[in-house]
Amino acid sequence: MQLCIALDFEEKSKNISLLRELKGLNIWIKVGLQAYIRDGASFIEEIKKIDSHFKIFLDLKLYDIPNTMANAALECAKIGVDMITLHTSSAAEAMEKVMQNLSKNLKRPLVMGVTALTSFDEESFKSIYNSSLQPHTINLAKIAYQSGLDGVVCSVHESLLIKQATNFNFLTLTPGIRPFNETKDDQKRVADLKEAKNALSDFIVIGRPIYQSNDPLKITQKILTNLGKFK
Numbered sequence: 001m002q003l004c005i006a007l008d009f010e011e012k013s014k015n016i017s018l019l020r021e022l023k024g025l026n027i028w029i030k031v032g033l034q035a036y037i038r039d040g041a042s043f044i045e046e047i048k049k050i051d052s053h054f055k056i057f058l059d060l061k062l063y064d065i066p067n068t069m070a071n072a073a074l075e076c077a078k079i080g081v082d083m084i085t086l087h088t089s090s091a092a093e094a095m096e097k098v099m100q101n102l103s104k105n106l107k108r109p110l111v112m113g114v115t116a117l118t119s120f121d122e123e124s125f126k127s128i129y130n131s132s133l134q135p136h137t138i139n140l141a142k143i144a145y146q147s148g149l150d151g152v153v154c155s156v157h158e159s160l161l162i163k164q165a166t167n168f169n170f171l172t173l174t175p176g177i178r179p180f181n182e183t184k185d186d187q188k189r190v191a192d193l194k195e196a197k198n199a200l201s202d203f204i205v206i207g208r209p210i211y212q213s214n215d216p217l218k219i220t221q222k223i224l225t226n227l228g229k230f231k
């Protein structure tokens with residue numbers, strides 16, 4: 001299970017300071033929509049200069065018509081990131097075109113399909129999709145698997161079910177992790193480290209519990225130590 005840290009400070013300078021503090025750790029760095037729109041592709045290069053061993057997860061959740069998604073995914077790959085996301089709701093044709101287009105790149109990133117955002121609860125999900133959350137999420141994951149994606153983004157509560165419905169080598173990335181039972185904030189379906197491990201999560205995403213901490217390095221090291229105990 002690998003740790004992804006979300007760079008969600010409202011100022012680029014604070015994100016940079018956090019990265020410098022965490023330099024040398026075996027972690028993934030998640031660059032989301034806010035940071036990418038504000039700081040651009042050059043920010044990816046800045047991250048690499050701080051620590052070339054950081055793995056970079058560009059979380060833009062691509063969602064458009066198939067050709068646009070495929071071309072956008074290829075541009076992401078050219079930047080040199082290690083993982084990207086797209087919406088599984090874009091359907092099989094779009095996901096297949098993304099994977100075909102990425103085969104043109106010598107070093108393609110992992111491609112993860114977003115199923116249901118962890119900000120959804122059962123009621124809000126049903127109001128949008130007119131379907132129960134869990135079976136719909138599993139169905140989207142199966143389409144992503146059949147389309148050749150590397151894995152999906154889901155809550156811990158669907159991770160094991162998705163692997164059982166697809167393949168245990170099909171990756172799951174689970175946001176909404178509160179390692180030591182911190183507050184939920186705007187996430188509805190959260191979990192702790194042990195629950196993520198039991199659900200066979202391959203990647204966990206942690207943001208606020210780290211970057212809002214008084215000592216981000218200390219809590220990150222504590223998380224990594226706990227992850228090491230699960231091996």
